[in-house]
Amino acid sequence: xxxxxxxxxxxxxxxxxxxxxxxxxxxxxxxxxxxxxxxxxxxxxxxxxxxxxxxxxxxxxxxxxxxxxxxxxxxxxxxxxxxxxxxxxxxxxxxxxxxxxxxxxxxxxxxxxxxxxxxxxxxxxxxxxxxxxxxxxxxxxxxxxxxxxxxxxxxxxxxxxxxxxxxxxxxxxxxxxxxxxxxxxxxxxxxxxxxxxxxxxxxxxxxxxxxxxxxxxxxxxxxxxxxxxxxxxx
Amino acid sequence: xxxxxxxxxxxxxxxxxxxxxxxxxxxxxxxxxxxxxxxxxxxxxxxxxxxxxxxxxxxxxxxxxxxxxxxxxxxxxxxxxxxxxxxxxxxxxxxxxxxxxxxxxxxxxxxxxxxxxxxxxxxxxxxxxxxxxxxxxxxxxxxxxxxxxxxxxxxxxxxxxxxxxxxxxxxxxxxxxxxxxxxxxxxxxxxxxxxxxxxxxxxxxxxxxxxxxxxxxxxxxxxxxxxxxxxxxxxxxxxxxxxxxxxxxxxxxxxxxxxxxxxxxxxxxxxxxxxxxxxxxxxxxxxxxxxx
Numbered sequence: 001x002x003x004x005x006x007x008x009x010x011x012x013x014x015x016x017x018x019x020x021x022x023x024x025x026x027x028x029x030x031x032x033x034x035x036x037x038x039x040x041x042x043x044x045x046x047x048x049x050x051x052x053x054x055x056x057x058x059x060x061x062x063x064x065x066x067x068x069x070x071x072x073x074x075x076x077x078x079x080x081x082x083x084x085x086x087x088x089x090x091x092x093x094x095x096x097x098x099x100x101x102x103x104x105x106x107x108x109x110x111x112x113x114x115x116x117x118x119x120x121x122x123x124x125x126x127x128x129x130x131x132x133x134x135x136x137x138x139x140x141x142x143x144x145x146x147x148x149x150x151x152x153x154x155x156x157x158x159x160x161x162x163x164x165x166x167x168x169x170x171x172x173x174x175x176x177x178x179x180x181x182x183x184x185x186x187x188x189x190x191x192x193x194x195x196x197x198x199x200x201x202x203x204x205x206x207x208x209x210x211x212x213x214x215x216x217x218x219x220x221x222x223x224x225x226x227x228x229x230x231x232x233x234x
Numbered sequence: 235x236x237x238x239x240x241x242x243x244x245x246x247x248x249x250x251x252x253x254x255x256x257x258x259x260x261x262x263x264x265x266x267x268x269x270x271x272x273x274x275x276x277x278x279x280x281x282x283x284x285x286x287x288x289x290x291x292x293x294x295x296x297x298x299x300x301x302x303x304x305x306x307x308x309x310x311x312x313x314x315x316x317x318x319x320x321x322x323x324x325x326x327x328x329x330x331x332x333x334x335x336x337x338x339x340x341x342x343x344x345x346x347x348x349x350x351x352x353x354x355x356x357x358x359x360x361x362x363x364x365x366x367x368x369x370x371x372x373x374x375x376x377x378x379x380x381x382x383x384x385x386x387x388x389x390x391x392x393x394x395x396x397x398x399x400x401x402x403x404x405x406x407x408x409x410x411x412x413x414x415x416x417x418x419x420x421x422x423x424x425x426x427x428x429x430x431x432x433x434x435x436x437x438x439x440x441x442x443x444x445x446x447x448x449x450x451x452x453x454x455x456x457x458x459x460x461x462x463x464x465x466x467x468x469x470x471x472x473x474x475x476x477x478x479x480x481x482x483x484x485x486x487x488x489x490x491x492x493x494x495x496x497x498x499x500x501x502x503x504x505x506x507x508x509x510x511x512x513x514x515x516x517x518x519x520x521x522x523x524x525x526x
Contacts, residue, residue: 075350075353075354075357076352076353076354076356076357079356095360095365097318097357097360097361098318098320098321098357098361099320100318100319100320101319101320102320103320103324211506214505214506214507214510215506217506217507217510218506218509218510221510221514
């Protein structure tokens with residue numbers, strides 16, 4: 001009897017171990033990191049976790065003042081903060097806006113395009129507290145783990161060289177198109193400016209012409225009036 | 235004899251139409267939602283600041299509550315809800331708690347409310363105004379003109395002006411250069427106009443720091459703002475205050491920050507046309523009468 005119970009317990013533990021390491025297990029979403037700066041708690045993380053490349057997400061920053069459960073959200077906390085996101089050696093300035101649900105929480109929509117480690121670089125002040133830090137975010141996983149069937153599975157490896165050439169060609173085409181678009185935008189801006197100048201001139205001419213027409217018509221009326229008077233006298 | 239009188243009248247009316255031509259455009263600025271919102275934030279902050287100053291003063295709180303209800307109404311709440319439901323709820327709620335705490339005489343609570351409301355309003359700016367517009371100096375300058383419009387409206391009421399101070403056509407262009415103090419008939423509106431004028435000046439100062447390249451115009455506008463504030467503080471007559479805004483601040487803001495003005499209706503031409511129609515009617519009537 002004892003051995004049976006021991007065997008069952010061992011099997012149960014094994015099953016639990018297998019399931020806990022399985023990719024199909026839903027892991028808790030909270031991978032947010034909190035750092036303390038003086039009297040302020042700054043928590044960063046992704047809005048939706050786990051994070052996959054190619055899916056819209058948003059880094060979030062939550063700022064509270066105080067400690068523990070009594071900490072209170074700080075309103076307009078990021079007014080004097082510059083926050084950028086870093087991936088490898090590449091950084092991008094982020095514009096955080098207040099979250100729609102939680103006071104003192106700010107989000108900046110972002111689509112992480114690559115798998116790997118991202119971090120937030122925060123510089124500035126929150127109220128009177130100086131902040132200069134880099135806080136890592138939860139790693140971005142590959143969307144391929146969710147893809148089925150694998151989108152790249154049919155690609156023959158012998159074609160990779162050809163694809164590289166095509167991509168290079170496309171890149172240069174895109175660059176050229178971008179330059180053309182920039183020059184077109186410049187032309188449009190010039191046309192807009194010219195149009196505004198024409199509009200201003202037209203407005204002025206409108207005033208002058210209206211006054212002119214009025215005077216002209218008045219002259220005609222006076223002339224007609226004078227002629228009719230002359231006729232009456234005769 | 236009668237014909238001579240008619241001819242003379244015609245000449246007078248036509249001449250008056252030509253003389254009427256104003257030396258400057260009336261500054262009718264087009265609407266811009268972003269600039270309106272920036273002005274609204276500044277105006278609300280000014281009004282809640284005054285509520286904090288007048289805690290327990292029911293008359294003053296009543297006046298500033300009415301002013302606040304003009305600046306933040308149900309439509310503003312609805313529009314905010316389209317972008318951020320938290321601010322949609324918190325901004326009006328904090329305005330109401332500021333007013334109720336002020337009525338209850340709770341100075342500390344009002345101070346906390348005002349600080350929180352200012353924070354929410356600052357948060358609302360990037361939510362409500364797109365980044366491009368927020369960084370656009372024309373939009374910011376336009377917001378200054380919107381606050382100035384409120385100043386003139388309040389000041390006009392405070393001194394019981396018979397003319398609309400925002401209507402440049404009602405300015406006395408050839409008026410005496412000697413400034414006169416006028417009696418204040420509504421002290422709260424007077425105080426409010428000073429507060430809003432200071433807010434407009436602060437908005438302009440913020441604009442200056444972001445646009446150092448426009449120093450020539452900025453210097454002129456800064457000087458004009460200083461004089462404007464002085465004139466209001468000295469209870470100058472409406473025409474003096476109008477001159478400060480319409481002849482000094484507005485033209486330089488328009489030129490420096492490329493603000494588009496709505497073209498003025500051609501009143502001279504209208505006067506001339508009306509006079510001609512009048513003369514035609516009279517002469518027709520006279521000729522019919524003579525034939526009879």
